[in-house]
Amino acid sequence: xxxxxxxxxxxxxxxxxxxxxxxxxxxxxxxxxxxxxxxxxxxxxxxxxxxxxxxxxxxxxxxxxxxxxxxxxxxxxxxxxxxxxxxxxxxxxxxxxxxxxxxxxxxxxxxxxxxxxxxxxxxxxxxxxxxxxxxxxxxxxxxxxxxxxxxxxxxxxxxxxxxxxxxxxxxxxxxxxxxxxxxxxxxxxxxxxxxxxxxxxxxxxxxxxxxxxxxxxxxxxxxxxxxxxxxxxxxxxxxxxxxxxxxxxxxxxxxxxxxxxxxxxxxxxxxxxxxxxxxxxxxxxxxxxxxxxxxxxxxxxxxxxxxxxxxxxxxxxxxxxxxxxxxxxxxxxxxxxxxxxxxxxxxxxxxxxxx
Amino acid sequence: xxxxxxxxxxxxxxxxxxxxxxxxxxxxxxxxxxxxxxxxxxxxxxxxxxxxxxxxxxxxxxxxxxxxxxxxxxxxxxxxxxxxxxxxxxxxxxxxxxxxxxxxxxxxxxxxxxxxxxxxxxxxxxxxxxxxxxxxxxxxxxxxxxxxxxxxxxxxxxxxxxxxxxxxxxxxxxxxxxxxxxxxxxxxxxxxxxxxxxxxxxxxxxxxxxxxxxxxxxxxxxxxxxxxxxxxxxxxxxxxxxxxxxxxxxxxxxxxxxxxxxxxxxxxxxxxxxxxxxxxxxxxxxxxxxxxxxxx
Numbered sequence: 099x100x101x102x103x104x105x106x107x108x109x110x111x112x113x114x115x116x117x118x119x120x121x122x123x124x125x126x127x128x129x130x131x132x133x134x135x136x137x138x139x140x141x142x143x144x145x146x147x148x149x150x151x152x153x154x155x156x157x158x159x160x161x162x163x164x165x166x167x168x169x170x171x172x173x174x175x176x177x178x179x180x181x182x183x184x185x186x187x188x189x190x191x192x193x194x195x196x197x198x199x200x201x202x203x204x205x206x207x208x209x210x211x212x213x214x215x216x217x218x219x220x221x222x223x224x225x226x227x228x229x230x231x232x233x234x235x236x237x238x239x240x241x242x243x244x245x246x247x248x249x250x251x252x253x254x255x256x257x258x259x260x261x262x263x264x265x266x267x268x269x270x271x272x273x274x275x276x277x278x279x280x281x282x283x284x285x286x287x288x289x290x291x292x293x294x295x296x297x298x299x300x301x302x303x304x305x306x307x308x309x310x311x312x313x314x315x316x317x318x319x320x321x322x323x324x325x326x327x328x329x330x331x332x333x334x335x336x337x338x339x340x341x342x343x344x345x346x347x348x349x350x351x352x353x354x355x356x357x358x359x360x361x362x363x364x365x366x367x368x369x370x371x372x373x374x375x376x377x378x379x380x381x382x383x384x385x386x387x388x389x390x391x392x393x394x395x396x397x398x399x400x401x402x403x404x405x406x407x408x409x410x411x412x413x414x415x416x417x418x419x420x421x422x423x424x425x426x427x428x429x430x431x432x433x434x435x436x437x438x439x440x441x442x443x444x445x446x447x448x449x450x451x452x453x
Numbered sequence: 454x455x456x457x458x459x460x461x462x463x464x465x466x467x468x469x470x471x472x473x474x475x476x477x478x479x480x481x482x483x484x485x486x487x488x489x490x491x492x493x494x495x496x497x498x499x500x501x502x503x504x505x506x507x508x509x510x511x512x513x514x515x516x517x518x519x520x521x522x523x524x525x526x527x528x529x530x531x532x533x534x535x536x537x538x539x540x541x542x543x544x545x546x547x548x549x550x551x552x553x554x555x556x557x558x559x560x561x562x563x564x565x566x567x568x569x570x571x572x573x574x575x576x577x578x579x580x581x582x583x584x585x586x587x588x589x590x591x592x593x594x595x596x597x598x599x600x601x602x603x604x605x606x607x608x609x610x611x612x613x614x615x616x617x618x619x620x621x622x623x624x625x626x627x628x629x630x631x632x633x634x635x636x637x638x639x640x641x642x643x644x645x646x647x648x649x650x651x652x653x654x655x656x657x658x659x660x661x662x663x664x665x666x667x668x669x670x671x672x673x674x675x676x677x678x679x680x681x682x683x684x685x686x687x688x689x690x691x692x693x694x695x696x697x698x699x700x701x702x703x704x705x706x707x708x709x710x711x712x713x714x715x716x717x718x719x720x721x722x723x724x725x726x727x728x729x730x731x732x733x734x735x736x737x738x739x740x741x742x743x744x745x746x747x748x749x
Contacts, residue, residue, distance in 0.1 A: 142680040142682045142683050142686075143682045143685075170685055170688060173685055173708070174682045174685050174686060178682055178685060179682065228646070237702070238696050238698070238699070239696075239699050239702070239703075292552075293533075293549065297646065297649070299649050299676065300645070300647030301647075303647055303649070310680075310681055311648075311681075313703070422682070425677075426680060427673065428680070429648075429677075429679070430678075431678075
């Protein structure tokens with residue numbers, strides 16, 4: 099039936115492959131929607147499901163279902179919990195898709211979005227901001243993301259220019275330069291921590307990542323970075339597939355490798371830096387989400403990048419839900435949860451599909 | 454021959470100054486020293502038959518207490534983060550609060566090393582040093598006055614310590630009396646940065662109790678990071694924050710009772726993090742900020 103409607107030039111296998119690609123994305127979207135709903139319904143403060151639906155309908159459609167909920171529940175749901183869930187969703191998607199793109203570009207299964215220095219630079223920026231007296235002059239909440247973002251961009255740019263030789267980037271030099279610069283920035287961060295008197299707990303929890311201070315403006319700023327990045331990554335997903343062969347072979351197939359490198363490195367770095375600026379350094383998701391997708395489905399970057407993003411987003415929402423409820427009314431940094439709960443799941447997949 | 458004479462004269466002079474020091478000591482210590490036994494945080498009995506003369510006080514509170522009872526001159530070493538009173542600037546530092554440089558400690562030849570954590574006890578005792586370990590006070594505001602008395606006993610300056618300790622207690626009672634006239638009990642939330650807040654078993658919680666405030670983090674132990682939803686739900690009447698802009702610039706918080714009451718107060722008082730004699734001054738200043746109408 100379907101085959102008959104397709105154009106003469108598409109082979110049946112191609113059509114089936116394309117169809118299953120879209121199916122995967124739809125499954126991912128469905129799963130993410132469930133996770134968003136779960137993330138909104140549960141939290142430290144119990145808000146009855148009836149009220150949750152009432153508040154959401156009222157704010158989205160101006161349709162009044164009789165508001166018998168308290169004002170503080172409305173604030174908690176719309177201004178605290180909802181932006182938090184959406185921020186977790188976007189950050190998870192950003193880290194997972196950047197991780198997938200880096201793994202493709204570097205052809206390295208250990209690549210994650212922090213590979214070439216984003217985390218080290220951002221951590222140092224945050225450490226300087228939190229530990230120095232700079233907050234006496236500027237507003238910490240406003241300055242911290244800027245410092246983290248700048249730190250990340252400075253380290254990656256340095257690594258990039260070190261690995262640049264006669265207009266071409268050596269990917270191996272880039273990884274090594276990134277790892278080396280990260281080591282030194284981490285050393286400086288550790289030095290600052292050990293030499294400072296103020297309480298280190300706020301910095302440590304920042305370094306482990308979290309969404310405590312999520313607000314709508316952050317969601318908007320992140321989207322400004324993410325949407326163009328995702329469009330570019332998707333546009334280059336076919337090229338990433340070709341790159342999996344070999345750099346030389348890809349070149350023979352007409353791939354502009356240098357341009358691809360610049361595009362992927364820039365988009366993945368900007369996305370990750372923006373995510374880190376608002377949520378701290380959340381490990382594991384960017385590394386593992388793409389691998390989970392690979393184990394369940396396959397290595398086609400055209401579906402790998404979007405499905406990794408969807409899985410990363412879903413996983414991040416659930417991890418954040420655990421982090422804010424497991425020891426309520428206190429919270430745990432989400433980075434602890436992602437690694438602690440993500441590892442068994444990943445090992446299970448690894449065992450099942452590699453056996 | 455001439456050289457020998459000079460050496461001899463020098464030696465005699467040295468002895469004389471030694472004697473002079475020995476003679477002045479009783480005048481600075483008005484009390485006769487009576488041997489004491491202090492039970493440390495590991496329940497070991499530490500005996501003092503003579504007052505220690507060269508103390509390494511590896512703890513901010515101990516340094517402040519010794520200076521307050523006029524015995525700061527006995528301190529020969531401390532750690533990097535000790536900055537009060539200003540005289541401590543010239544005292545050698547033998548490590549930051551978490552790492553102790555054992556070589557520098559031994560070099561200073563102390564007759565007592567006071568530590569607030571047990572990490573280095575074994576190494577210090579192996580080096581033949583006398584160690585007193587008392588965990589830094591995490592709760593029990595009233596106990597601070599007893600710490601002052603303990604140091605008075607150790608260095609044989611009991612009457613001076615009794616004065617300072619009494620002053621501490623009187624200030625506490627004076628705050629209590631002023632607060633007693635209040636009928637209303639306010640709820641309070643403190644943010645030391647990144648939503649980290651003191652729970653029910655902290656010194657700050659004791660301060661809140663003294664000031665007739667109820668801590669919204671009553672179900673938290675120690676210092677923990679509290680959820681933002683919980684802050685909004687519990688709607689504190691007073692917010693004490695290290696960075697007030699987090700609360701004043703955000704409508705989620707500025708619409709809370711604390712925001713509408715104008716009780717979002719900046720609190721960055723170092724004295725409230727050190728369980729020494731200054732602590733009660735910190736409490737008084739906080740009381741003035743919270744209840745300006747009854748504290749002048």
